[in-house]
Amino acid sequence: MNISVLLKQVPDTTAKISISNGKVDEDSVSKWSMSPYDEYALEAGLQLKEATGGNLIAITCGPERTKKMLTDAAAVGADTLVHIPIEGVKDNTHVQKLLAAAVERFDSSVILCGKQAADTNGGSTGPGVAELIGAACVTLVSEVNFSDGKFTTIRPSNSGIEKVMVDGLSVFAFDKGSSELRRPNVRGIMMAKKKPIESISSDDLGVALDSSSLIINSQSPPPEKPAGQKFEGAEHVGEVVLKLRNEANVI
């Protein structure tokens, strides 16, 4: 079984985001990491691979720097590394089309990804790819199992959680999973360095990146909050509670 895992490289969640000339300044990002929810998807993919003897394909869309993340994925067990080079694509629907074409090209039986990326925070990619390839999609899952030719997964419900079964080709978008991404061992790291990365262009995938009706005007720092009122000592609690009622009107 071919298991495709869609990965995105993002500024590490500890990294400071600076803006220059109306844009997030990528050059100033101190550390790039695999998006945290994608890590859960990758770990689930590795477990699925071990349980089924499948082949794990790690796919990413992005600039040259994202290849490092694919090598990291290989170090923990990804078998095939696929890089779709793009620079500055603005519209997520373009990325969805590229990823959908790639998972079809590798004849994937199941596609795993994070519920949303830590940079754009959208959550469109998993369901969007599912729509394009005619697959089912379950979002916010914490684990995926395969038995008797069917996938089952756990997702939140209104009253707790529910175990659901999915028919046929499926996309699973991960929330925090039941296990953290494993650490690579030395052998894994050494082998990963030699693992080739397959580069597939949008032309190779037959995806025309038409101009988009979506324009990014600017990116900016979040609005500054006016400085708050600070009190020293617990004896001010009563006073603050009254302010919450009379000034803020929230209790």
Added chain:
Amino acid sequence: MDFTVIAEANGDSLHPTTYQLIGAAASMGSNPTVICPNGTGAEEAATINGVEKVISVNGDCFNIFDGGAWASSLSSLCGDIILISASPNGREIGSRIAAKKDIPVIQDVTSMTEGITVSRPIYSGKAMESLTVTGSAVITLRPNSFEAALAENNAPINVVDQSADVKISIQEAINKASERLDVTEADIIISGGRGMGTIENFSHLEEIADTIGAAVGASRAVVDEWGMPHRMQVGQTGKTVTPSLYIAVGISGAIQHLAGMRSSKYILAINKDPDAPIFGVADYGIVASWEDAIPSLKSALSELQS
């Protein structure tokens, strides 16, 4: 541009965000069509100001949440600009409708003006992005970011039957005996961090939460280290919340935590470290240990309630 609102249900009635979606459409000078999946809340939707008509969509496909099935039954009923709540289900349906129609989807929008120009937080609120869309689009709106429309209307309701191929089936429902409010639904949240000392001390926060009808949240540190449920986690890898009041107790304010709660309307921080970064985003800060502050907070709040 004609606007379509896809209603969000809460049990048998409309979720409050539906009023905000309609309010947002109305603020753009539009009289939206409101689509009610499974007919839920259709009569209620017809009473909301600004609504041109309600489409009550019935079908077996709504018995379970399958975003693919929902999108395929709703998509053909939608107009140019489709507004949905940026809830998990809303985002999923929105992405699938956008992919189906080959139009852009813009998630988690917090403001919208003519153009159509919208802005949305990115990097979990560490930055904002302004976008303009010149054609059709799906736009999901962050709950509690738009003025709710009032209800003094009497719009017509059309009933439509739809069917769709459902690919997901429920094997087992596991109920969690949590009577606590979910942090994403609560109007007031009281969260604890490592400064609470031990997991047992969260009972003090729970007592306060019960007094004022708040949800209890937690920082990543205590979720990871003390094994609190992930659904309580507020922050970049947990929930993003926008309550009217967020009370942070013993939370220093790591950048990832701030990302998840900084757009709360009011923030009260209680921390014994006067230099804790949480004070940088707090409207009200009290420098004190939780042991000193919580008893007074409890009594002051119960006094207000009585």
